[in-house]
Amino acid sequence: MDSIDLEVLKTCEQWLRAGRPCELVTVVKTWGSSPRPEGAMLAIAENAQVIGSVSGGCIEDDLIARIQTEGFTRTIPEIVTYGISADEAHRFGLPCGGTIQLAIEPLHSKSQISNLLAGLAAHKLLARELNLQTGAVTLRSAEAHESLRLSETQLVTIHGPRWRLLIIGAGQLSRFLANIAVGMDYQVTVCDPREEYREAWQLEGVQLVHDMPDDTVIAMQLDVRSAVVALTHDPKLDDMALMEALKSPAFYVGAIGSRSNNAKRRERLLELDLSAEQIARLHGPIGLYIGSKTPAEIAISILAEMTAIKNKVLISKENQIEFAKEAQQPVNTSSCQL
The missing domain is CATH 3.40.50.720 (NAD(P)-binding Rossmann-like Domain)
Incomplete structure (x- = not known):
C-alpha cells in the first residue's frame, strides 16, 4: 500500500513517460482551519484526470475547470491562494477564516520525478528544491527535522519516511x-x-x-x-x-x-x-x-x-x-x- 503522496508522484511519472502534459499542485501554506496539511499533493493531467487531494473537493473542481477551459498555459511554477474572502472560503469548502496557498508546477523531463521515486524506493529521505523563477529542480539528502519551506524564489518539499x-x-x-x-x-x-x-x-x-x-x-x-x-x-x-x-x-x-x-x-x-x-x-x-x-x-x-x-x-x-x-x-x- 503506497501513501497518497507516493501514488501522486508515481502517476506523474507515468504521465510524463506517456508524454501527457501535467501539473503538480502542493499545499504550501494554510491559515486557520484547512482540509489538507502543508505538503499535501495533487496532480492533474490533460482530460482533467486528477489524483491526490488539496482540499475537500471544491478547489480541485476549480483547478479542473481552469484546465478544461484554458488548458496547460503555465511554463514556470505559480503560487495561488484560495479563500482570502469569506465568500471565496465558503465557495471552496474552507472553514470560516480558512485560507490555503498552493504551488502549481508544470512538470517536464527535468522535474526529477523519476530520480525522486528511485530515492524513495531506496528508503531515502530527500529534499526536492524547486526554483520558482525557472522551474529547475534539484534533489539532496534531507534531515528528519526538516519541513516544507517557501520563499520568494524557492520551494523545498521533504519526501520519504520520516x-x-x-x-x-x-x-x-x-x-x-x-x-x-x-x-x-x-x-x-x-x-x-x-x-x-x-x-x-x-x-x-x-x-x-x-x-x-x-x-x-x-x-x-x-x-x-x-x-x-x-x-x-x-x-x-x-x-x-x-x-x-x-x-x-x-x-x-x-x-x-x-x-x-x-x-x-x-x-x-x-x-x-x-x-x-x-x-x-x-x-x-x-x-x-x-x-x-x-x-x-x-x-x-x-x-x-x-x-x-x-x-x-x-x-x-x-x-x-x-x-x-x-x-x-x-x-x-x-x-x-x-
Missing part, C-alpha cells in the same frame, strides 16, 4: 499493522528470529530482520520519530526489546496482551532495572478501544493510538472504558485493546 516503526513478531496482526503503516508514510521494520514465522512473510516495502529484537532496537538507534510495537506474546522476545525501547527517546512503545498479562510484564520490567517512570511510558494493553476483534481492526486501533500520541492528543483509557459502558458494549479486559 517516522519509523519497529514491529516485533511476523504474525498475521503484524502484516496488517505493517501494511497500513507503510500507507501512513512509516518506514517499517519487522523483527522475528523465529524461522517458521519469517518463511511465510511477504510484504513489499517492509524490511524483515531475524536478529534478536533487543539487538535490533539497539541497532536502530531509536529517536523521537520512532515507535516500537511488540506483538509476539512471548516474554523471551518482547521483554528485552521493550526494556531497550523504553530507555530510548521513542515516542511510542506498546505491547499486546490483556490487562493481567501487561501487569505481569510491568513487574518483570521492574526487575530489569527500569524506573517506574520508564515503565509508565509503556502502552499496554495496546491501542484505542474501538470494539476491535479482527487483526485488521486491532491494527487500526494500534495505529490510532500511535497517531494520537504522535500528534500530542491527550487520550484516556479510563474514558474509553466509560464510553464503552455508556454504549452498553462489553469491555473485554482480556482483549488487546484494554
Whole structure:
C-alpha cells in the first residue's frame, strides 16, 4: 500500500513517460482551519484526470475547470491562494477564516520525478528544491527535522519516511499493522528470529530482520520519530526489546496482551532495572478501544493510538472504558485493546 503522496508522484511519472502534459499542485501554506496539511499533493493531467487531494473537493473542481477551459498555459511554477474572502472560503469548502496557498508546477523531463521515486524506493529521505523563477529542480539528502519551506524564489518539499516503526513478531496482526503503516508514510521494520514465522512473510516495502529484537532496537538507534510495537506474546522476545525501547527517546512503545498479562510484564520490567517512570511510558494493553476483534481492526486501533500520541492528543483509557459502558458494549479486559 503506497501513501497518497507516493501514488501522486508515481502517476506523474507515468504521465510524463506517456508524454501527457501535467501539473503538480502542493499545499504550501494554510491559515486557520484547512482540509489538507502543508505538503499535501495533487496532480492533474490533460482530460482533467486528477489524483491526490488539496482540499475537500471544491478547489480541485476549480483547478479542473481552469484546465478544461484554458488548458496547460503555465511554463514556470505559480503560487495561488484560495479563500482570502469569506465568500471565496465558503465557495471552496474552507472553514470560516480558512485560507490555503498552493504551488502549481508544470512538470517536464527535468522535474526529477523519476530520480525522486528511485530515492524513495531506496528508503531515502530527500529534499526536492524547486526554483520558482525557472522551474529547475534539484534533489539532496534531507534531515528528519526538516519541513516544507517557501520563499520568494524557492520551494523545498521533504519526501520519504520520516517516522519509523519497529514491529516485533511476523504474525498475521503484524502484516496488517505493517501494511497500513507503510500507507501512513512509516518506514517499517519487522523483527522475528523465529524461522517458521519469517518463511511465510511477504510484504513489499517492509524490511524483515531475524536478529534478536533487543539487538535490533539497539541497532536502530531509536529517536523521537520512532515507535516500537511488540506483538509476539512471548516474554523471551518482547521483554528485552521493550526494556531497550523504553530507555530510548521513542515516542511510542506498546505491547499486546490483556490487562493481567501487561501487569505481569510491568513487574518483570521492574526487575530489569527500569524506573517506574520508564515503565509508565509503556502502552499496554495496546491501542484505542474501538470494539476491535479482527487483526485488521486491532491494527487500526494500534495505529490510532500511535497517531494520537504522535500528534500530542491527550487520550484516556479510563474514558474509553466509560464510553464503552455508556454504549452498553462489553469491555473485554482480556482483549488487546484494554
